[in-house]
Amino acid sequence: xxxxxxxxxxxxxxxxxxxxxxxxxxxxxxxxxxxxxxxxxxxxxxxxxxxxxxxxxxxxxxxxxxxxxxxxxxxxxxxxxxxxxxxxxxxxxxxxxxxxxxxxxxxxxxxxxxxxxxxxxxxxxxxxxxxxxxxxxxxxxxxxxxxxxxxxxxxxxxxxxxxxxxxxxxxxxxxx
Amino acid sequence: xxxxxxxxxxxxxxxxxxxxxxxxxxxxxxxxxxxxxxxxxxxxxxxxxxxxxxxxxxxxxxxxxxxxxxxxxxxxxxxxxxxxxxxxxxxxxxxxxxxxxxxxxxxxxxxxxxxxxxxxxxxxxxxxxxxxxxxxxxxxxxxxxxxxxxxxxxxxxxxxxxxxxxxxxxxxxxxxxxxxxxxxxxxxxxxxxxxxxxxxxxxxxxxxxxxxxxxxxxxxxxxx
Numbered sequence: 001x002x003x004x005x006x007x008x009x010x011x012x013x014x015x016x017x018x019x020x021x022x023x024x025x026x027x028x029x030x031x032x033x034x035x036x037x038x039x040x041x042x043x044x045x046x047x048x049x050x051x052x053x054x055x056x057x058x059x060x061x062x063x064x065x066x067x068x069x070x071x072x073x074x075x076x077x078x079x080x081x082x083x084x085x086x087x088x089x090x091x092x093x094x095x096x097x098x099x100x101x102x103x104x105x106x107x108x109x110x111x112x113x114x115x116x117x118x119x120x121x122x123x124x125x126x127x128x129x130x131x132x133x134x135x136x137x138x139x140x141x142x143x144x145x146x147x148x149x150x151x152x153x154x155x156x157x158x159x160x161x162x163x164x165x166x167x168x169x170x171x172x173x174x175x176x
Numbered sequence: 177x178x179x180x181x182x183x184x185x186x187x188x189x190x191x192x193x194x195x196x197x198x199x200x201x202x203x204x205x206x207x208x209x210x211x212x213x214x215x216x217x218x219x220x221x222x223x224x225x226x227x228x229x230x231x232x233x234x235x236x237x238x239x240x241x242x243x244x245x246x247x248x249x250x251x252x253x254x255x256x257x258x259x260x261x262x263x264x265x266x267x268x269x270x271x272x273x274x275x276x277x278x279x280x281x282x283x284x285x286x287x288x289x290x291x292x293x294x295x296x297x298x299x300x301x302x303x304x305x306x307x308x309x310x311x312x313x314x315x316x317x318x319x320x321x322x323x324x325x326x327x328x329x330x331x332x333x334x335x336x337x338x339x340x341x342x343x344x345x346x347x348x349x350x351x352x353x354x355x356x357x358x359x360x361x362x363x364x365x366x367x368x369x370x371x372x373x374x375x376x377x378x379x380x381x382x383x384x385x386x387x388x389x390x391x392x393x394x395x396x397x398x399x400x
Contacts, residue, residue: 053373054229057371138354139349142374143222152388
């Protein structure tokens with residue numbers, strides 16, 4: 001550190017070394033530390049560390065011609081129906097006319113269902129169809145799409161819900 | 177009893193080191209901090225495992241608030257496109273917007289949230305007045321009068337030849353029909369790619385994606 005050369009008396013210690021009058025340069029740093037930490041807390045609270053991320057979604061083109069449409073074996077499909085209060089209903093393959101394969105679950109249980117279905121199906125036939133109903137929220141739709149990413153489902157689609165399915169949802173909601 | 181006088185010794189601690197640390201941290205936080213722009217539209221976005229950072233430039237943002245109302249905004253840097261977008265809408269619908277109205281839209285942080293018919297009076301509002309006014313969002317739910325379709329067409333024209341990032345920012349609580357209507361508006365304009373703004377979330381352990389990520393990390397470590 002640079003030292004101020006203060007002249008003044010005192011005996012010489014050696015050639016060229018002047019001994020100045022000793023002034024204490026100790027500053028009480030406590031208030032400064034206080035201030036420092038106060039500002040730190042302020043910045044910690046105001047900072048936004050996590051940048052929002054973006055989830056990509058490519059929509060399929062609506063095709064009128066049947067030959068352009070993707071053909072999926074009905075047996076390889078898993079249909080998720082999103083309903084209100086974060087409920088998920090699902091069925092495998094085609095919906096049985098009596099609704100016997102129509103089951104209910106929640107978002108935690110549905111992951112296992114997707115994994116099971118994926119395991120038991122030929123990969124080229126496997127497809128998940130997501131049908132949010134009118135009372136489901138945007139969060140539900142994003143969660144369902146996220147579930148596709150999590151479980152590495154290659155083919156999935158968001159499709160409009162059918163009336164039959166809506167009625168089944170209504171019926172099973174009413175049953176509880 | 178002999179009086180015991182407790183000798184209080186002062187304990188001077190050298191604060192220099194602590195001060196250094198404090199200010200080092202302070203400097204770090206000052207440099208990394210990025211203030212949240214005060215958003216006129218409060219939206220709580222859902223979480224997803226996606227780890228791609230949302231783009232900031234060339235953005236056309238569709239916001240769906242918790243009541244399912246739909247708003248449109250363009251990133252502030254793209255003033256040229258913003259102007260083109262509004263002029264396009266103005267010409268298409270004969271709204272008779274003045275230069276001043278368009279200038280208002282060019283202001284930072286502006287967003288559109290009214291039907292065409294009210295656009296002129298809406299743009300004339302100052303930011304303070306806007307806060308007090310209740311606006312109803314762009315009409316989307318009526319499939320015969322999905323005005324977002326026209327907005328998106330105008331956006332496509334305005335961004336013609338340059339890259340456009342289509343973003344959807346929806347509130348957790350908003351109902352699905354609004355989102356569906358937004359998607360329909362995109363589809364009608366052949367905009368098949370869009371991104372949804374979400375908050376990052378950890379990948380649940382043991383799932384396929386988790387295993388894939390682990391594998392990738394292992395490979396990257398092995399390559400080093």
